[in-house]
Amino acid sequence: MKQSTSLKVRLPTLVVGVEVVMLFLYAGFVTYDDDADAKMQNNETKPMDNSLYHDYHFFADVQVMIFVGFGCLLAFLRLYGFSGMVFNFLTATFAIQWAILVQGYFQFFSDGKIRLGVINLLNAEFACAVVLISFGAVLGKTSPVQLLVMALLEVPVFSVTEWAVLKYIKINDAGGSILIHLFACYFGLAVTFVLFRPGLNEGHAKDMTSYQSDILSLMGTLFLWVFWPSFNSALTLKGDDQHRAVLHTFIGLSSSTLTAFALSAMLNKTGKLTLADIQNVTLAGGVTVGATVDMMISPAAAFALGVMGCTACMLGYRYLTPFLARRLRIQDQCGIHNLHGLTGLISSLAGICAILLATEETYGPSLYQTFAYRAPPEGDPRLRELQRLIPGLKPGLGRSAQRQAVFQVAAIFCTVCLAALGGIVTGFVLKLPFLASPSDEWCYDDEAFFEVPSDFDSADMPKVLSNQETKV
């Protein structure tokens, strides 16, 4: 049984194969963008105006979230700490490298070349976040080979969706509630639906935490919490938009954190706190403010969104996740539907409300920057008038708020459908026989894929596990 998880041939074959192709693609198509190209600098270039200095520190914050934050958060299982952190590392690295190419083709392509700057890396980290969220649904039940294949397929589906929604539908979604969280959630759920393992529905002896793994996971939460404002604001317009994004994210996280503590104690039989709630539900506010994060929604609205998102997320963990597993065959290991799906939906609705309520009275003329599609189209006399107030204003589509609400709904619908469809196809690919998928028995066990040190306690699990716990 265990033989089948050997990575000796499969992983090197896949990685080397993909890396060789990737190297050729990088050699053939990737070059520097203007801010990274020595030749584009002239005697009027001011080095400190380089886009590097606008983006790099936000990028570095997101790096910490992706590699350290996610890595630790996913290491919450007692016997799956190596796997949680390491597969996160592997998958993230691969997804970013691949997303640079795919997103580059759709978004940063000119004259036959992908133009590379830190902004591309930042965009690619968002694509990577999508993959890692989806990974949460199948954690413990997939081999690294399967995860790489999943990333290989998910990144293009995501990039096409992103490109179609941003270029053709044109929506507001600065914090990525729709494009990142909803997409990632429904993609992941679709994958885990296809990979359904009946043997795990009654719980698994190794699906449990330890004192140290819980603390490690909590550290991951804290890193995500601390840098979430950078995540939600990294791709907004610079200036007041980005400033609001930071404020709203912080306030949303903070109200959702306090609510999570209250609900965790309230819903527990003996009135104790459940660490899994602190690790996950506290973050709900960061997702829930996403779609409106750069708008003038008022600090109180961000506060209220945090409370709502958190409540939905908590109830989801308690009641929906078990229901999905038992009735709909959707085994959502980390509960991504609660932390990213429900909150993403609330955020999307809030976004629509905020769009409908946005007026020039509140935003001044910069309404037409934050909601760029509402700017008058080329040739409209109103455009010239506005350009006197905001010199760089670009012509838009002249959409009304009501019309835009319809587009937002369309975008949500498209995103969820494409994600689910992509996830189902990916799930079937992951069922192919040679991908080192672990048997039920070897799920949630580092020993399947790692040389483990002598104090690794997989052996005496069955004894210890008389009072078996399953993570809700």
Place this chain on the structure above:
Amino acid sequence: MKQSTSLKVRLPTLVVGVEVVMLFLYAGFVTYDDDADAKMQNNETKPMDNSLYHDYHFFADVQVMIFVGFGCLLAFLRLYGFSGMVFNFLTATFAIQWAILVQGYFQFFSDGKIRLGVINLLNAEFACAVVLISFGAVLGKTSPVQLLVMALLEVPVFSVTEWAVLKYIKINDAGGSILIHLFACYFGLAVTFVLFRPGLNEGHAKDMTSYQSDILSLMGTLFLWVFWPSFNSALTLKGDDQHRAVLHTFIGLSSSTLTAFALSAMLNKTGKLTLADIQNVTLAGGVTVGATVDMMISPAAAFALGVMGCTACMLGYRYLTPFLARRLRIQDQCGIHNLHGLTGLISSLAGICAILLATEETYGPSLYQTFAYRAPPEGDPRLRELQRLIPGLKPGLGRSAQRQAVFQVAAIFCTVCLAALGGIVTGFVLKLPFLASPSDEWCYDDEAFFEVPSDFDSADMPKVLSNQETKV
């Protein structure tokens, strides 16, 4: 006995109650400041000049200190790691949210509204640091409900003190040695004095570390150490003042770290290093340079302050903390009197010396910026002269250095008194019966407030603890 620590009703009641009030206050009184308000942007606004870019990355560094650094540092107890990290998370989040309102009312209020920007968050994190330092005195002996009540009371007392000292007394205290460290220390000591538990004075079986908890706590120290320059410089004047603050903090920390190693080996019977010293005493230099951090004290003075602060702190841990516990009924769990009190006092004295020694010869005309109260008052002809050298110079109070020294002393006195008074009142409030305070037996034990995983070893403690240790 254990029943009494159930949070099922108490925590949700308190949190939901407070959150509802808070939401109304946010809705009624909190709006955006000019840099976060879309309407205030016009065709002369340069997005990259937004205050966000001056403050945000310092804010992010302080976030890491508050949530990760403090969180890990306070998780040094073997059976109290969940509580250390999680109560820190809870208390910090609540304190910041509350401080935004209270400090907002005192410092950022205009036209009936609190104007919110990242600078408010940064200020609120400092108020939060105050609460967390005080928390150190009562760690292990208080319920989360008590901690929230403490934050609820401490934040306003602190904010009033801060406002009175900064607005009326007007002092130099860029790194917060007086307002943050001294206040937090004496508030915390007063609280723990009132909460005195005779049963703990002979040590407690669970008041001990483990190998992993010691390492975790050390990681917290390292995060605090690494970002302390950001903490001490976050609220100074921009430019050379902030630059010096970074340099002095780094040098002070570095000399105090080396001194701590020397003293730790020297004072140990067998010539070994004590990890608690490395975790705590190394940080003394960061506090000790606080009050003078932006002044032209010379790098060597920062070096000497680090050595002095460290020595005082170390001796305090060895001799003063046990004395306070036995004779004065002050059970200072983390030794905050050593790390924040003694060092804060040294820093305050150093501040007075540096003020007395500050001359125009050393500072040039920017003397009247760093020591704003020394600038000539409105109408003084000398003011116009200086304004030719420094166009934006604001009129001051025309205080002499000697006169200012008196004000510094007054500020120290007021701060310590208000802190102690506030702490005593708070302590009595925390003794109210329905706050889920743990019995002596359940102190230092995660199981009082958390669902713990099956490998949590509280049960076999008594056996293991034949050679019982108490943290000094």
Place this chain on the structure above:
Amino acid sequence: MKQSTSLKVRLPTLVVGVEVVMLFLYAGFVTYDDDADAKMQNNETKPMDNSLYHDYHFFADVQVMIFVGFGCLLAFLRLYGFSGMVFNFLTATFAIQWAILVQGYFQFFSDGKIRLGVINLLNAEFACAVVLISFGAVLGKTSPVQLLVMALLEVPVFSVTEWAVLKYIKINDAGGSILIHLFACYFGLAVTFVLFRPGLNEGHAKDMTSYQSDILSLMGTLFLWVFWPSFNSALTLKGDDQHRAVLHTFIGLSSSTLTAFALSAMLNKTGKLTLADIQNVTLAGGVTVGATVDMMISPAAAFALGVMGCTACMLGYRYLTPFLARRLRIQDQCGIHNLHGLTGLISSLAGICAILLATEETYGPSLYQTFAYRAPPEGDPRLRELQRLIPGLKPGLGRSAQRQAVFQVAAIFCTVCLAALGGIVTGFVLKLPFLASPSDEWCYDDEAFFEVPSDFDSADMPKVLSNQETKV
């Protein structure tokens, strides 16, 4: 036997002695640089143009790498976690403090004073990185007293080398592949060669990891990985050069990470992943792009360098390290020859190739900035012509690419020789009898130098270790 490792007298004597001398040197010779000196500010100073804002956040990132990243990475041994993190902390702090003086004397000296700014701290952290890399060779086998003595000697040798190479030979080495990694590697190897312990060549019962220590070490890797772009770009020219440095480092790391996974599975007998590979070999790409990090080498070349460096590093761990230990008496505990030596050599060669291939066609006139020595010398009419294109261009040495290649080779040669020589001398000094060197038996054991908590499991090691492992 154990007596001899007491630090009671030795450590305080050394530290206090050195600190007193240091304090006098700081007092006598260290003052502020122009950007940190209040007196140098005038009515034309714009505070936000202060160099602090160009350098500080890169400095903070490198701080995290040095103190948290290295600290955790070096804590990979089961019974040597305290020592790994704490000795790293001690050595790093001391090395930086000392390097500020030594590098200050060579690089930042004017009018009899060392001018101190954040840029000096940044440079000193690089000198510190050198010491910490060398530390990797002797980890587990040296006392803290020995480590301080090593830092005391290595910093000046490094600083002289750095000064001679940068000032007289003048080379390209933005990421420090030559000056930092090669120097550190050969210095460390020379030290460990002299300190050869025959008793350890057959492995040591305590030279093993635990589940938690492996995870901690992996966290260190992740912090290093995440901030490596800051490390490699911190000292480049601002603007597009720094931008490219970030891009190349990220790409190099990412391709080396994926390659490391492939090779780790491939070279393992049972097709499992080895955590030590993930902890170390993934980072090879960061070193390998070092010497060319700011050049127009193309993203694909950074990709290829990552793959090559990783492959060399991995093969080194498998075959070269055991060979060095057995045949050449070089016991390289952490395998620094693989991660810093082999990769450094590849990087150096790549640097030479990139220099030979650099043309004005690719770089435009900024060729003469990135390769400053190629700028025409003072008086050359071509210089005036170029200065019309790049107003601030400084006169250079008019070297051709070919000629520069020779200088690069000379620099590599000098660096390696000085490092080896310095390392040998240092090794003999470290053999002096009163430096608390642990006996073979007490190697890799925290108990030699630390008070350990009651759950420290050194005692039952021999039993556990029937299936003894040695770290390759």
